[in-house]
Amino acid sequence: MRKSGRDTHPVRPWLLWATFASVAVYTLGLLLNNGSVDQLVNVWLGELTQWLPALVFWLAVVRTGFARRDVLFIAVAVTFNAIADTYYVVAMDRAGELPFPSPADVGYLMFYPLMLMALVALVRRQVRGLAWSVVLDSAVGALGAAAILTSVLGPVLSVAGDETEVLATAVAVAYPVFDLLLAAAIAGIASAPGLDIGPRWTFLASGLAVFAAADVVFALMQTSGTYFAGLPLDASWALGLALMAVWADAISRPGRPTPLATRRSPALLVPAAAVAAGLGVLLVGTQVAQPVGAVILAALTVAVAAIPLVFRQRMLGRQARTDHLTGLPNRRALYADAQDRLVLNGIPARQRHSALLLLDLDRFKEVNDSLGHDVGDQLLVQVSTRIMGALPPDAVLARLGGDEFAILLDRAGEPEATTFAIALGAVLQPAFALNGLSVQTSASIGIALFPEQGRDLGDLLRRADMAMYRAKSTRAGHHVYTFEDDSDGEARLRTLQELRLALIQDQLVVHYQPKVSLLSGQTTGVEALVRWQHPARGLLLPCEFLDLVEESGLMPVLTRIVLTKALDQAVIWQAAGQHLTVAVNISASSLVNVDLPDEIARMVTERKLAASVLMLEITEEFLMIDRDRARAVLTRLRAAGVQISIDDFGTGYSSLSYLRDLPIDELKLDRSFVTPMADDSRAASLVASTIDLAHSLGLRMVAEGVENGFSYDELVRYGCDHAQGFFMCEAVPADDLDRWLAQRGVIAP
Structure with missing residues (x-):
């Protein structure tokens, strides 16, 4: 102690x-x-x-x-x-x-x-x-040190050899020999930075x-x-x-x-010095007599140092064709080997169909951003291992870079490729264990067929890439390329370019949908929902561009724009005496930014608003990907006074322990539970029990998607706190919402 x-x-x-x-x-x-x-x-x-x-x-x-x-x-x-x-x-x-x-x-x-x-x-x-190269470097260092020491100790060894008494000779020789071995061992270890x-x-x-x-x-x-x-x-x-x-x-x-590998001395310094010493002994030996042992050791030093040169070309060629993380063939190897598989004896094997599958992990960027790149690397390694275990005998798997994998199936048409894609999705479905966390991921798979949809690997990759993005946008899991996808791919690239301009040219607008208290009928807050006022296509809903925003990494920029507009509008409402809570949706990719809580607090303070005016709506997915990070971020936001709401509650993960552990103010019951209440008694019972669960935990319950009077009345009967939906008011611009509020005349103080 x-x-x-x-x-x-x-x-x-x-x-x-x-x-x-x-x-x-x-x-x-x-x-x-x-x-x-x-x-x-x-x-x-x-x-x-x-x-x-x-x-x-x-x-x-x-x-x-x-x-x-x-x-x-x-x-x-x-x-x-x-x-x-x-x-x-x-x-x-x-x-x-x-x-x-x-x-x-x-x-x-x-x-x-x-x-x-x-x-x-x-x-x-x-x-x-x-690695064998490190072992060779150690051997070179040891041999070089032994060679130079044997040369230096030559006079001592020769005198010791002249001793007449056997014991005295043995002891005299033992000292320099042990010194030689000790120096060789030190040099060998110093040559191995690993x-x-x-x-x-x-x-x-x-x-x-x-x-x-x-x-x-x-x-x-x-x-x-x-x-x-x-x-x-x-x-x-x-x-x-x-x-x-x-x-x-x-x-x-x-x-x-502290590992020795962290030292900053050049890894090749000792081997290089050893080779120089060996060459020096051999050079001096041409002019001055050297001990035979020194010459032999010097020659071995140079010979062992030359071994990597013999195999270097082969090693470099192998490294150039191998992905360093997973050990799989890389893009270069795929291009080198695929054409031989697609062409038989110089003639395209058209009677033997093949399929190229391009696999991309869904929301891999969020794993990297929230858990770190080392955990992302572990996920890629485990994914590659599962895919390898599911491959048919003649298939080729390569990692193209990032989270993209290519699979070339021999003797496979559309039915076989589709069946394999479905099986691959099932293989990746179980959770991955990463640093004590259970992480689930899915994949989007694009399929291109040879020779119908491409005569070489370049064409197949391009079309499989279009199919993969189609699968990702539709969340279908997999998609087989069709010629209509060409126009879709071009449209996607064009939309992305226009979207970047929209962020710069202030084409994004915010509409507001009111939240109504089911107890008093008063409007207590609004949800801010982004729209894109496209110069040619008109007003676009989030479903038409948010996935593209997420994939292109523009979500933090869009989130900042929506927060700015929503808080500015809250200032206007406050000045008019309308005390409304403004809710803004925050994606998981934005929440991984450790500076976000401070940035939000600064934005609220600059506008002289009470922090409780702002409510952030987040999804269950973020809470489950990294519970510790979620707790840290939400705790900082709550400490600043910002309210927290869980959006689309009930549609994500089955674990509800986060309701007890995390600082949450309200739950928003997804419309998929509310809409069928009129025709499904089990759905109605589920809604009632979920409301009771929220209240038992001290949380408010908001029902989304209230589209008729029956649902509204049932929610009142079940004791739900708030509701929003078309039955009350759809999401509208701030001016239209002001008129709606004025007509109702029931604004919460």
Whole structure:
């Protein structure tokens, strides 16, 4: 338990500071003594620099519960090294020398295999998951480091080989060989940016590199007879251990490690340096004799580095034909392979019909905007998997981009293609599990037939695209191309162009339909409904252009225009003494904008209106796609004083838990429940029970589509709060509504 904000971590910061402080004082003492042996510096400070890192590592082992084998191996290695160093200090003679080999060499040598075992434990779980190119880069880095180190250690190895005593020779050779392996391992790991090794990995690598470099310098000085105890070189091993201790402290801290893949160094830096080192060894070898091992390792470095070049062309060709997200063939692959399927021996296989299906997910943009592109990517992967499972044996599936998939069915005419499209819709119907959320989606499928509707893939794709948009606009699920669709496609493009101009040229107008209180008969509010005053086609209803607005991503712009016009009209009504609530429909694609609540609050404030004057009508679909986002958005809107209404209630999802969890003021019962009440007693019972449900939750109920006196009277009898529909008044311009209100004379105060 943490108390008073103190850090209860076993490896406390002061221990690391003490480790580095001891190294600094030890180094200063060695420099001041100028090579002479001093008991305080060489014995007490020297041993302190060995044992403090060991203590850091063992505390890290305890902190990780002995679960990290890599930390445990390094702790044992550092401990062996400290024991060996202590024995060396105690057993050496007055001249600072010890017989070679000695028991100290056992401890020193144990450091290297244990350290190599730690590095293997560090990366072994991830090696299988790495791309082969990353593994090759690691091999190149390791071989290059081994080649250059073998070349540098050539004199040491040759002297060791001249020793007459077998044991002394083995021990003398073991040091440079272990250093070579350690350097190769460090270089290999550094060449693999995909390894998730943990925080402050560079401290471990730097510590090992310093340790190995000190060994190499020591070996060369021993060979030349220039080394003696008390040189500043002795501080190098202490510094290497201190750097490793920083990594031990970081890896044992609670929290998620920072992946090595996030480092910013170029991924090819180490392999490139290794190749340069290998070429350098080979080049120097033409002028100066090099150890045979160094030449072999240098040649292997260059050879392994060349392997990717041999397969690069094939790899690039495969990548160019593959969708990176789903692994499916992409548009390029489809174009390359489809013609071979459509043409047999150079002659169109007209006796063998084929069909091209173009599949586009419905409202995929809303998933991306509300849940994030990573969740959208997961959805695409799962969709591709389901489609693959439903494909006939000879079919080809490709992802063309975004949420569009193409399927080429061999030996399929219209009946077979239609049957498959229906089956595909059923396959995609079950919900998808995405990050703990249950998301449902559907698809619109356009079908074009070969050879009747196109002799090549380009024609088929173009016509399948027209059919797909026809399926999307009619919400039929699928549609087989007809030649009439050509004119529909052209009309759609023309309408989209005109729609963009309409948004700029203020061709959109707002009509208002009153909401009448069934208790008092007073008009309490209005619903703002957009219309398009087309310069050539006249007044267009929302059903004629809203789908196109949504598909083209223009809905946020249209929503802002309607809000502006509706609030401006509310100001006019307020000035005239007509206190009416104005309801505006907000689509899911607009609500994903995190700035929308603040923008709406600002628009209301600028007009000096009470926030409760505005009511936003949203659909159940938005509430169910992302409950957390819906709660956050609606809570901010309610906090600003804006009222919330659920439009078309009862036509969407079956779950009603959101009525309890979300800040909602009223429900609008869809007209599909209200209209059949006169002829269907079950519909009437359903309306009555829904009204009771709303009231039990403290919500108002508004009935839409009230078109006759019977429905009006029944709703009054059931206790419904408000109604709107043609029986009272259709949606009309503000001036016409003013006249209607004046005639009734029943405006709520």
